[in-house]
Amino acid sequence: MPxxxxxxxxxxxxYLENGLPLQIGDLSLVDSSQFSAFQKSVYEAALKIPHGETRTYSWIAMRTGSPLAMRAVGQALKKNPIPILIPCHRVVSMKNIGGFMGMTDPSGREVELKRKLIGIENDxxxxYFPFMEGFIATSAA
Known part of the structure; x- marks a missing residue:
C-alpha cells in the first residue's frame, strides 16, 4: 500500500479507537475534479468544522455563498465520497441529527453510525473519569 x-x-x-482528530485539512485525498463547484465548497466548509463540534446545514450553506441552499448541502453531503475524512457526520439539522450517507431514518444504521461518530469525538x-463521580467542587468561603 502507498x-x-x-x-x-x-x-x-x-480516530475510531481513541477519538484522536484526523486533521485532514483539505480535499487533496480525492480527485476533486469530479465535484461541482458547489460540492467542493460544501466539502471544504465541512472540513473546517472543529473536531468534536457540529454545525447545521444552514451554517454550511452560508459558507458556500448560498444561504438558502440547505437541501442542496444535504444532497452534496449525500455524495461525499469519503465520509469521516470529509466529516459530514458533523453536519446536523436544526431540529435533529439529520441524515448520514444519504439515509435519514433515525433508527437506521447510517444515522446510528453518525451518532456514534459524534459520540467518539465528544468522548x-x-x-469520562470514573474516579470523579460524586465529586462536587466547592469554593473557599
Missing amino acids: PSIMNIAGRLLR YLNP
Missing part, C-alpha cells in the same frame, strides 16, 4: 494510504489508515484507526473532548 505510504499516504497507510498514513490515513493509521489515522482512521486512532475525546470530554473524557
